[in-house]
Every structure is written in structure tokens, then in C-alpha cells.
Amino acid sequence: MAKKPVPDASRRSDRSRRAIYDAALALVGEVGYPRTTIEGIAAHAGVGKQTIYRWWASKADVLLEAFLDLGERTAREAGQEAYDLPDTGDLAADLKHVLRATVDELRDPRFEVPARALAAEGLVNPQLGAEVVAHLLEPQLQRYVQRLRTAQQAGAVRPDIDPRIALELFVSPVAQRWLQRTGPLTHAYTDTLVDYALHGLAPR
Amino acid sequence: MAKKPVPDASRRSDRSRRAIYDAALALVGEVGYPRTTIEGIAAHAGVGKQTIYRWWASKADVLLEAFLDLGERTAREAGQEAYDLPDTGDLAADLKHVLRATVDELRDPRFEVPARALAAEGLVNPQLGAEVVAHLLEPQLQRYVQRLRTAQQAGAVRPDIDPRIALELFVSPVAQRWLQRTGPLTHAYTDTLVDYALHGLAPR
Structure with missing residues (x-):
């Protein structure tokens, strides 16, 4: 047996x-x-x-x-997919899609409660803060860099734009509202950020 | 005597x-x-x-x-002046001026060390966080709201823009770089944010 x-x-x-x-x-x-x-x-x-x-x-x-x-x-x-932003050819739609999903994740208590504790410590503990940025945050941001580069090749983003700074126009407002609770985090809000960032505040 | x-x-x-x-x-x-x-x-x-x-x-x-x-x-x-943004009639120049001063303050250890400790606690202590936002942060942000409204009246910002959201395109990136140390905080950086926010990422 x-x-x-x-x-x-x-x-x-x-x-x-x-x-x-x-x-x-x-x-x-x-x-x-x-x-x-x-x-x-x-x-x-x-x-x-x-x-x-x-x-x-x-x-x-x-x-x-x-x-x-x-x-x-x-x-x-x-x-x-964990590491690629969608690329349907419509940059605004793709960014809105991903930011809506990000809002949903940030508002999910399974993520929010521990992530807030880690972020708080990262503010006053530079070594941990650097690890959080290098391993958790920056890899996410690089997905936006890639998508903006593709958009530059397709002519949807000006060629002189630095993608690593450009992404902060719509990602950092979400981060600040989440971190500091400075305002509501909704899909309508992130849609608006994308429209403002792509088209600018000044009249065209 | x-x-x-x-x-x-x-x-x-x-x-x-x-x-x-x-x-x-x-x-x-x-x-x-x-x-x-x-x-x-x-x-x-x-x-x-x-x-x-x-x-x-x-x-x-x-x-x-x-x-x-x-x-x-x-x-x-x-x-x-503590409560007014400059208004020279040149919105880009005024915003760049104020954001450069903000960067200088954020990098001043007299401000940075205690402000970072308070911000860290605000992340995990919603009552303190709300007081920090209501008494320290939001009054600063309202100065940008006022300046953007004046710019709307002068035709330098589109009339359909919500100033309270619009200001986040250049203020929140500074906040996130300061809070999470996600990148260098320089005058060249804040100048770039203002240009991107006013003119947008898409070709004109």
C-alpha cells in the first residue's frame, strides 16, 4: 500500500x-x-x-x-494586466479608465487602511519612504510614462513634454486627495483632471 | 521716586x-x-x-x-502679503512666482521638519487631518481659486474650468513630491508644471 x-x-x-x-x-x-x-x-x-x-x-x-x-x-x-496601461488609441479614454480603477482601489478598505499606515510612516522615515517609492509607487508611475510616450509617437501629446512630469498633473491630485483628504475622490473628478491636463486651462 | x-x-x-x-x-x-x-x-x-x-x-x-x-x-x-497671490496680469508669471516661494518654504528645515510630522499624523488621524486641511491647507488653496477666477474674468483661463480642481494640476504635484519625496523640488520643476497646466499636454 x-x-x-x-x-x-x-x-x-x-x-x-x-x-x-x-x-x-x-x-x-x-x-x-x-x-x-x-x-x-x-x-x-x-x-x-x-x-x-x-x-x-x-x-x-x-x-x-x-x-x-x-x-x-x-x-x-x-x-x-498588472504592468500595462490600456492602449486603445484614445489617450483620454485610457487614462480615465485607469484612474477610475485607481480610485476604486484607493477607496477599498482592504487597501486603504494598511496603505495609509505605510504612507504615514514613509513621510517621517526616509529609508522606508524611499523603499515605498522605489518598489510600489514608481513602477506604477512608469506605466503612465510608457503610455504617454506612445501618445507622443501617435501625435496626441506634444513632443517636448517630459512624460515623467506630465503624469503628475493627473496622478498627484489623486494622491493628495487620498493622502490628505482634501476633497472627494470620484470618477467624475478623475475624468475632469484628465480633460484639464490634456487640453490645458488656457483658452485654445 | x-x-x-x-x-x-x-x-x-x-x-x-x-x-x-x-x-x-x-x-x-x-x-x-x-x-x-x-x-x-x-x-x-x-x-x-x-x-x-x-x-x-x-x-x-x-x-x-x-x-x-x-x-x-x-x-x-x-x-x-499673507493672503493674496500677486496679480500682475500675467497668470503664468504669478503662479511661477508663488510656487517658487512655496518650494523655498517647503525646503526650509524650520518648516519642513515639524510640517512633515504633522502631515504624517494627519494621514492616520482623520480628526487632526481635517483640522490641518481646514486651517492650514485650504486657506492657501483658496488664494489660487481667487487668482484663477480673476484670470477667468480676464480671459486667460477658460470659463468652464472649476478653479478648485484646476489649481491641483500644479499644487498637488508639489505636495506629492514634498510629502513622498517622489522627485526633486526645484524652481525649474514648478515652472514646468505651470506651463503644462496652462497649455495642456495635447498639441494646440
Whole structure:
């Protein structure tokens, strides 16, 4: 008689990883970054803290990976490719589509609560702030750079525009309203930002 | 022989107020908002904590007033009127002038260190965040609203533009670069933002 199959080690790892990601996001949202510890994450996830130290060097590393995983899952659920902006040939429509999806994600409590705790710490902790920008924020912004470059080749954006600055005209207002709660974050609002940015405030 | 003059009570109050403002800004920059206390501010300022409680109900109130005072002092030092944007008739030049001054203030450590601590707390403390927006941020933004309305009357901005949203095209990128350190904050950068916002990214 054959022995019972040994549980697949990689699947078991995947389950532990997912439990650790979920625990890290829940904990940072509950108690903030400074009071989040590897021990606390381990206890929440029901694993030993050595399991966490085997895979990650610090709580910052766990959290950054947990956010990357959350972003990928959210994008998959929304039927999006993780790393490309749509290119239907209509720049305004493509930007509005992506910014509406971004608003939906920013307003989703699964994302908002832990992301706000991480962002708050990034403001006063330059090392963590730099990691958040390099690993979570800038890769998102580079998707807009690529889409604006394609638009320049198609003649929809002026050739002398710097795409890395241009994207801030519609991305940064969303970031500020989300970070500082300076106004409502709606689809109508992000549609308006795209129209203003593409056509300008001055009469044509 | 006349008695020695009694120290002027209002001038003595002004000195205590200034010492308390300075202590509050220094302390929040050093230890962060959660660990700033009325007792700590009093000790830093060399006054009794009852002196603080006589004038303010909470540490949030002390800090908001200290920032208002700092903003007014900085504006006076720069030779600006505190509540009006310049109106030379050249909207682009006026916006560039004010945004260059804003960059200088944001990069001044006297402002940056305590303001960053307050902003970080505002992200995760909705009540404080709302007070920061209502008392410190929104009054600044309303100066842009007024200037953009004047520009609309002068025909320099399209009449269908909502000024409260339009200002975010050049103010929010500065806020995000300052808050999250997503890129350098220079005069050339803010000049570029103004040009892109007024003329748009699409060819004319």
C-alpha cells in the first residue's frame, strides 16, 4: 500500500506566505507601522517567527511584498494586466479608465487602511519612504510614462513634454486627495483632471 | 521716586506665546506628533503647563496656531502679503512666482521638519487631518481659486474650468513630491508644471 502523499511543500509555503501577507497588512492597519513587529505578524498569521525570518530580513520587506501581492491580486480581480496601461488609441479614454480603477482601489478598505499606515510612516522615515517609492509607487508611475510616450509617437501629446512630469498633473491630485483628504475622490473628478491636463486651462 | 515700570503684560504674553510656538514646532519635529505633549511643550518653552492650558485646549490647537504664525512670519520675511497671490496680469508669471516661494518654504528645515510630522499624523488621524486641511491647507488653496477666477474674468483661463480642481494640476504635484519625496523640488520643476497646466499636454 502506497504511503499517504506528503503535502506539497511549495503549496504549503504559498499558504503560509498568504497568511503572513494578510497578517502584516491587517496589523499595520490596526496598530500603525512603528508598533508592527515580526513577532506580532507571526502571531496573527499562526506561524513561528523563524518562518518569517527565513524569507524576509525585516518587517519593511514583509510589508512591501504584501502590498505588491495585494496590488497584483486586485489587478487580476479587475481583469487588468498588472504592468500595462490600456492602449486603445484614445489617450483620454485610457487614462480615465485607469484612474477610475485607481480610485476604486484607493477607496477599498482592504487597501486603504494598511496603505495609509505605510504612507504615514514613509513621510517621517526616509529609508522606508524611499523603499515605498522605489518598489510600489514608481513602477506604477512608469506605466503612465510608457503610455504617454506612445501618445507622443501617435501625435496626441506634444513632443517636448517630459512624460515623467506630465503624469503628475493627473496622478498627484489623486494622491493628495487620498493622502490628505482634501476633497472627494470620484470618477467624475478623475475624468475632469484628465480633460484639464490634456487640453490645458488656457483658452485654445 | 517712581516705581519701576511693571513689564507690559501683553508683551510678556507675546514672548511666552512665541516661546510656546517654537517649543511646539521643535518638539513635534523631534519626537513626532503622538509623543508630543503639553507637558513637553511647556518644559521646552520654560513655562508652566497651566500657561498653555490657559490659552489652548489641546496640543493640536497649539500646533495649528504655531504653524499659522510660522506661515505669516515666513511670508512677511519674503515681503509677501499673507493672503493674496500677486496679480500682475500675467497668470503664468504669478503662479511661477508663488510656487517658487512655496518650494523655498517647503525646503526650509524650520518648516519642513515639524510640517512633515504633522502631515504624517494627519494621514492616520482623520480628526487632526481635517483640522490641518481646514486651517492650514485650504486657506492657501483658496488664494489660487481667487487668482484663477480673476484670470477667468480676464480671459486667460477658460470659463468652464472649476478653479478648485484646476489649481491641483500644479499644487498637488508639489505636495506629492514634498510629502513622498517622489522627485526633486526645484524652481525649474514648478515652472514646468505651470506651463503644462496652462497649455495642456495635447498639441494646440
